[in-house]
């Protein structure tokens with residue numbers, strides 16, 4: 001199966017294309033000072049020990065401590081770096097490459113925040129915060145960094161004409177809206193080498209054509225891998241939020257989707273596949289792919305290069321091993337509200353099998 005074939009990007013070889021999507025398992029609190037807690041590291045270790053996962057992208061780590069609440073992790077200090085290193089070592093011991101996902105705090109998908117009030121000097125500082133966290137990720141031994149530009153969080157709001165109405169250099173047109181991302185990417189490129197990749201997780205920003213243009217610009221700025229996710233809700237695509245009513249907005253209806261009715265995947269995969277046709281760098285696809293079989297079809301079609309799974313790995317720590325035996329394997333019950341957004345102990349699969357221990 002292609003999903004089990006290796007892939008090399010620059011100097012980094014991934015043993016296969018199976019990816020653990022960045023996912024914060026709520027219920028595992030952070031350790032002191034927003035470091036990774038031992039339990040949270042154990043959560044990953046339990047999955048990694050199957051030794052058949054190509055890439056782990058960590059849950060989002062904040063580049064600044066504001067709003068680090070709700071169990072959030074940060075990657076700002078040496079202590080935080082040292083704890084990340086424990087996770088990096090666990091990944092490498094099991095032959096898995098690891099990217100640290102970094103992002104600036106915002107209320108994200110809970111409501112729109114205006115980005116128009118940010119002062120130029122604040123934005124310069126925010127650029128530097130991203131670059132600093134990426135540098136710590138490299139020092140911790142990560143194989144790359146993933147810039148969080150999706151899911152209606154901070155950079156997604158900056159990139160979108162729906163939420164960015166600025167008239168200065170950080171708005172006005174596509175180049176302006178992407179200025180923040182451009183400066184962050186270029187700042188990281190100053191120390192990134194062929195062993196440290198830059199991956200950008202982009203949420204959709206407005207219409208599909210604008211999203212394709214945005215992705216092309218990100219490639220031009222020098223990212224090595226493109227990862228798709230959902231984005232700003234007023235776009236022409238449907239948000240896959242059955243799993244979290246907090247972000248299931250009224251007004252987001254199936255009617256406005258541009259994805260053909262018989263397309264066997266959701267709008268996130270569709271968007272990623274359309275963007276892939278316009279890029280020459282590898283693309284990570286995610287969202288409701290559920291099984292290796294469905295991931296394999298996307299790879300065979302040339303719609304993407306890596307296949308990421310979030311809830312399947314939450315529902316079963318041995319998802320990858322069972323899928324190798326049975327590519328149609330799926331254990332997630334696709335609950336209307338995924339318990340992992342609040343307390344994983346309530347996930348019916350965790351209730352069945354008990355607490356995950358490495």
Ligand SMILES: Cc1cc2nc3c(=O)[nH]c(=O)nc-3n(C[C@H](O)[C@H](O)[C@H](O)COP(=O)(O)O)c2cc1C
Nearest residue numbers: 021022023024059060287288289309310311340341
């Ligand atoms: C509990 C939970 C936490 C998540 N945390 C993050 C996160 O930290 N960063 C991120 O970019 N996406 C996050 N996501 C989104 C996932 O990466 C993924 O895009 C989404 O779950 C769809 O993939 P799936 O259908 O395989 O679950 C999270 C998803 C879940 C269910």
Ligand code: SF4
Nearest residue numbers: 332333335338339347
């Ligand atoms: S079984 Fe339900 S709670 Fe558990 S991971 Fe799947 S959607 Fe989330």
